Amino acid sequence: MKISWSGKSKTRGFRLPGFGISMGITWLYISIILLLPSAGLFLKASEVSFDEFWKAVFSLRALKSYQISFSLSLLSALVNTIMGFIVAWVLVRYRVPFSGLFDALIDLPFALPTAVAGVSLTWLYGPNGWIGRHLESIGIKVVHTPLGIIIALIFVSFPFAVRTVIPVLKEMDLEVEECARCLGARRWQIFLKIIFPTVFPALLTGFTLSFARALGEYGSVIFISGNQPFKTEIAPLLVAIKLEEYEYTACASIAVFLMTVSLLILIFLNILESFSKGER
Amino acid sequence: MAVIELRNIFKKFGDFVALDDVSFSVDKGELVALLGPSGSGKTTLLRVIAGLERPDSGAVFLEGRDVTEEDPRDRGIGFVFQHYALFKHMTVFENVAFGLRVKPRKVRPSESEIREKVMKLLHLVQLDFLADRYPSQLSGGQRQRVALARALAIEPYILLLDEPFGSLDARVRKELRRWLRRLHDEIQVTSVFVTHDQEEALELADRVVITNQGRVEQIGSPEEVYFNPATPFVFQFLGDVNLFHGRELSSGEIVFIQNETAGIEKKFYVRPNQVSLSLVQSLEHPLQCKVNYINPAGPMVKVEVVDIRGNHILALLTQDDYNRLGLKKNTTVYVGIKEHKVFE
Numbered sequence: 001m002k003i004s005w006s007g008k009s010k011t012r013g014f015r016l017p018g019f020g021i022s023m024g025i026t027w028l029y030i031s032i033i034l035l036l037p038s039a040g041l042f043l044k045a046s047e048v049s050f051d052e053f054w055k056a057v058f059s060l061r062a063l064k065s066y067q068i069s070f071s072l073s074l075l076s077a078l079v080n081t082i083m084g085f086i087v088a089w090v091l092v093r094y095r096v097p098f099s100g101l102f103d104a105l106i107d108l109p110f111a112l113p114t115a116v117a118g119v120s121l122t123w124l125y126g127p128n129g130w131i132g133r134h135l136e137s138i139g140i141k142v143v144h145t146p147l148g149i150i151i152a153l154i155f156v157s158f159p160f161a162v163r164t165v166i167p168v169l170k171e172m173d174l175e176v177e178e179c180a181r182c183l184g185a186r187r188w189q190i191f192l193k194i195i196f197p198t199v200f201p202a203l204l205t206g207f208t209l210s211f212a213r214a215l216g217e218y219g220s221v222i223f224i225s226g227n228q229p230f231k232t233e234i235a236p237l238l239v240a241i242k243l244e245e246y247e248y249t250a251c252a253s254i255a256v257f258l259m260t261v262s263l264l265i266l267i268f269l270n271i272l273e274s275f276s277k278g279e280r
Numbered sequence: 281m282a283v284i285e286l287r288n289i290f291k292k293f294g295d296f297v298a299l300d301d302v303s304f305s306v307d308k309g310e311l312v313a314l315l316g317p318s319g320s321g322k323t324t325l326l327r328v329i330a331g332l333e334r335p336d337s338g339a340v341f342l343e344g345r346d347v348t349e350e351d352p353r354d355r356g357i358g359f360v361f362q363h364y365a366l367f368k369h370m371t372v373f374e375n376v377a378f379g380l381r382v383k384p385r386k387v388r389p390s391e392s393e394i395r396e397k398v399m400k401l402l403h404l405v406q407l408d409f410l411a412d413r414y415p416s417q418l419s420g421g422q423r424q425r426v427a428l429a430r431a432l433a434i435e436p437y438i439l440l441l442d443e444p445f446g447s448l449d450a451r452v453r454k455e456l457r458r459w460l461r462r463l464h465d466e467i468q469v470t471s472v473f474v475t476h477d478q479e480e481a482l483e484l485a486d487r488v489v490i491t492n493q494g495r496v497e498q499i500g501s502p503e504e505v506y507f508n509p510a511t512p513f514v515f516q517f518l519g520d521v522n523l524f525h526g527r528e529l530s531s532g533e534i535v536f537i538q539n540e541t542a543g544i545e546k547k548f549y550v551r552p553n554q555v556s557l558s559l560v561q562s563l564e565h566p567l568q569c570k571v572n573y574i575n576p577a578g579p580m581v582k583v584e585v586v587d588i589r590g591n592h593i594l595a596l597l598t599q600d601d602y603n604r605l606g607l608k609k610n611t612t613v614y615v616g617i618k619e620h621k622v623f624e
């Protein structure tokens with residue numbers, strides 16, 4: 001028996017009512033909010049000659065800033081993914097005192113203005129700060145070094161890593177682990193063969209979001225990094241500096257380059273993610 | 281020798297007493313049903329046998345060995361969970377192979393041995409054509425059978441099944457029930473299954489353990505528990521019941537007259553198929569009633585009558601008896617009792 005929901009369904013298949021208008025709204029909204037600003041940037045950059053573009057994007061100082069931005073973001077996303085998993089695990093699996101407070105604290109970096117985060121981290125890790133003082137005495141400098149940048153990046157992107165993993169861990173059926181136990185699996189085998197594969201797609205999502213957030217971070221880093229070219233100057237800051245120096249073409253060129261690379265990385269990670277979810 | 285032996289098991293969850301001094305044993309090759317209403321402790325009992333729950337006191341013996349403190353992974357028991365607990369990220373093949381792949385390297389079978397064994401098991405549960413599918417692509421009955429094959433892969437000497445047919449629809453459930461009985465006869469593994477469905481327990485099991493509020497009410501063969509229930513609870517749990525308040529005279533005669541004072545007051549438990557109806561009053565049919573409701577659909581006709589005190593009585597008649605009496609709603613009938621049970 002064939003059930004037809006609308007008169008035309010024989011040729012076009014079933015469509016939920018309101019498809020046209022909701023699709024229209026979606027495209028319009030995405031265009032205004034996301035595409036238009038990016039297109040504007042490309043338009044601005046297209047006024048630049050190839051030589052100028054090349055010189056701006058691949059200057060030594062710019063190259064070094066990309067390296068700093070991408071490598072430190074990658075590192076902080078990695079740390080967050082591992083630590084985020086542990087924190088999420090503890091919050092979901094154990095009865096923790098004050099777990100409500102922990103839960104709220106995790107979201108704090110979302111709410112805190114990044115500049116506030118940057119200033120307080122700088123105080124804390126500075127030569128006279130509570131933590132910085134002791135680190136300094138054993139020869140570890142945080143402020144005005146890549147280490148400081150990593151700490152700031154970890155701080156601002158931490159919630160993503162935890163928030164993506166928690167729902168998956170909550171949804172996990174404890175019976176599945178009990179079943180593996182009855183079948184003779186050791187703890188590490190249960191973790192490796194059951195828990196990790198189940199959580200992996202969420203970990204990857206958390207990693208991607210965390211990485212993307214770290215790449216774009218500006219406010220908290222500029223306070224703690226010291227912004228020395230070739231050492232602690234991140235790419236987003238270079239864009240801002242070019243703007244302040246009225247080098248609009250260089251600014252737009254670097255911005256377009258950053259956007260393209262970031263987009264490519266995100267697309268790659270998204271593809272990886274959909275693969276990891278597999279046929280489930 | 282008993283394969284499973286439980287001695288005085290107690291288990292509490294907070295203030296809730298889940299198991300209250302439970303003892304019983306299961307012999308080799310038996311298929312035993314744990315039957316009881318929800319919350320009666322039957323699933324907890326199964327988990328205690330598997331080692332997933334540790335009793336507060338008491339001991340579990342498997343093949344004469346005290347395993348009370350032993351981890352489930354070392355007990356070698358096959359456990360089929362109510363909601364199957366399949367590994368969603370693995371194919372049917374990998375699900376079944378899991379128990380073999382996690383074995384310590386020294387005793388782990390080779391890849392080709394694993395392949396052969398898994399396919400044999402999938403053949404046994406009639407699912408070999410689905411080896412490469414993922415659990416989400418299977419029907420409920422198929423998932424159930426995958427779970428069973430996976431449990432059997434480690435060659436358990438005990439198989440535990442928690443509500444094995446609980447989440448299947450009625451027709452699949454009956455099919456799978458008979459299939460499981462045949463499978464059990466074929467592989468002869470000592471099995472215990474939990475159910476709240478008395479029909480399932482009576483049809484499938486060699487012996488039935490009836491639990492209520494954490495205690496064992498009765499243990500026996502299906503015939504024993506059905507025809508000789510030890511307690512009112514067992515009687516009521518195993519089928520519909522009519523309760524008659526009457527008096528037994530010293531002559532042995534039973535009367536249901538309200539103002540009668542001779543003899544001893546007793547409660548008479550009567551199954552609906554032991555109620556007989558007649559159109560004329562007699563010694564065998566003393567109680568006057570009115571027909572309240574008739575449902576002739578099915579092998580037996582269900583007739584509900586109401587006596588003058590407003591008590592509802594359910595009678596099951598054969599289609600022949602029903603046609604002979606020619607009952608209609610509000611017909612006056614006289615109720616008699618063929619067999620009854622009295623609990624002292």
